[in-house]
Amino acid sequence: MCGIVGYVGPRQAQDVLMHGLARLEYRGYDSAGLAVADRGRVAVAKAEGKLARLIERVDQSPLPGHAGIGHTRWATHGVPSDRNAHPHSDTTGDFVVVHNGIVENFRALRDRLEAEGVAFRSDTDSEVLAHLVARAFDGDLTEAVRRTISQAEGAYALVAMTSRQPDRIVAARMISPLVVGLGEGENFLASDIPAVLEYTREFLLVEDGEIATVTRDGATLETIAGSPVRKQPFTADWETDSVRKGGFDHFMAKEIHEQPDVISRTLGARIRPSEDGGEQVALEGLEWSDRDPAEIDRIWITACGTAYHAGLVGRVLFEQLAGIPGEVAFAHELRYGKPLFRDGSLTLAISQSGETADTVAAARLARRRGSRLLALTNVVGSSLAREADDVLYTWAGPEISVASTKAYVAMLVGESLLALELGRRRGTLSRTAERELVAELRTLPGKAARVLEDMDEVSRLADVLAGSPDAYFIGRGLDLASAMEGALKLKEISYIHAEAMPAGELKHGTLALISDGTPVVAVVTQEDVHSKAMLSLQEVKARRGLVIAVAYEDDEEIGTVSDHVLRIPRVADVFSPILAAIPLQLLAYFVARRLGRDIDQPRNLAKSVTVE
Ligand code: F6R
Secondary structure, eight states, X not given: OOEEEEEESSSOHHHHHHHHHHHHGGGOOSEEEEEEEETTEEEEEEEESSHHHHHHHHHHSOOOOSEEEEEEEOOSSSOSSTTXXXXXXXXXXXXXXXXXXXXXXXXXXXXXXXXXXXXXXSSOSTHHHHHHHHHHOSSOHHHHHHHHHTTOOEEEEEEEEETTSTTOEEEEEESSOOEEEEOSSOEEEESSGXXXXXXXXXXXXXOTTEEEEEOSSOEEEEETTOOEEOOOOEEOOOOGGGGSOTTOSSHHHHHHHTHHHHHHHHHGGGEEEOTTXXXXXXXXXXXXXXXXXXXXXXXXXXXXXXHHHHHHHHHHHHHHHHOOOEEEEEHHHHTTSOOOOOTTEEEEEEESSSOOHHHHHHHHHHHHTTOEEXXXXXXXXXXXXXXXXXXXXXXXXOOOSXXXXXXXXXXXXXXXXXXXXXXXXXXXXXXXXXXXXXXXXXXXXXXXXXXXXXXXXXXXXXXXXXXXXXXXXXXXXXXXXXXXXXHHHHHHHHOOXXXXXXXXXXXXXXXXXXXXXXXXXXXEOOGGGHHXXXXXXXXXXXXXXXXXEEEETTOOGGGGSOSEEEEEOOOOGGGHHHHHHHHHHHHHHHHHHHTTOXXXXXXXXXXXXXXX
């Protein structure tokens, strides 16, 4: 959700903040704002809409000064508008706050403040924080923030500043992510590392319940109770290029094209030579005893959105390769359900950001109920990573486009490695089978690169799909997961209605909607159900539907029932979702381009959903 950035140092704060906001815009983009302290006052500028509107405003009336805070918003309480944009001020204008997350008891706090005579100027939950900080201030901003957060409930990150102590910014974290960036004679605060990566590589992670006071000379951390917290900074070794478009028109296109490298990186040092001259998987970071894998009797997989689709693939991999039955549950359902976790169960929580509120909550629940928690995430030190017993990182690098592409593929690779490791350690996978599958994994970067070489057909098809109000996506077994991910990609960035379902389900109702030219995208890679997939496509053709198939390049039969075929290189069927994802991502991308959509920042969405 919303992005936060803060700065204290010798530079013009406005420049650092605007730069940071540009890097954070993917977090939320319905409005943005900043506040800068200068000569006894705090100047605020904000604007509804994309950051470009705020840039226009500050170009016309710059905000000079050397300390400031900025925010890019994804609305939870109150429509996108100038008045609901952050920063929010108290009634004197001396205190400002930016906030990410939700203050759950804001209604009670607001009623109390209104009864005391405070006039509110926005519809947000965040504004209460500005008034609370102002009222709690008696010379020390850190103390005022401490008093404020002891009254506010919920999951949030807050940064405050005041003209009365203009040399500092003070932040508090309650679940929503926050880091301090350490520079030379200057320091930073940010909800995400990319915001300030161009200025520093050294970071301190602010953890739940901690307050950070940041000045030009340093940063101090303390608990809500006031005890000092000392911790070692960590170094972020991300390339600054990874947060730029690198010659592509959109981050999404760049991230799709990074996938061959991402697959190589995620495989990385996790494959090593085996004694029999082949290779085997060796996962780092899993503190498993010899007995632990054998004792897993069930895997719960929990996630949301695209990560959930990765979970659907994982379930099949764990079942087929490691002999472990599993269940995939949307995190927002699991956390309020009555799941029967047992001591022998493993919960795999999957999240690119590691900050999705529902996924973190479901993971916590699983752990509390005795399940061992393994996080599969892209963000080192994220809330999910810190919650888990073990972490498997996808080394996809920062993903900026709101629509997830490379992180999804990296999740599939991570799950494949995990399934192979479990299979070997549980004795369900022979050495020969493991060696063959590892060799297949090794071919994936090259095969993914080949899919990206030939984009003519997919770009032509985009014209066909762009004119249709609906599209249906079908598949069987693992192909169903690919179909579901393809449909999600199409709808989120092109706004075309897309629905995915098991191919065998079509005839139970949805076939009524298939008529002349209705696009049906079919993923057909699984050998054991190939003939059944062909039957479903015959049914579509018989209603004159337009069949677009994603199939192996050597599948000759598919051409007999398809109008168009997007080809992928053949690979072991268990790994086909890794390659099938790519043409489907490209299809969505080209359709959205054709329709002139805002591809990297589709309407109503945000990159990481840190609220319920
Ligand atoms: C779709 C997309 C979302 C996310 C979902 C979970 O392209 O990106 O559906 O997959 O919000 O996000 P993470 O993986 O960060 O938990």
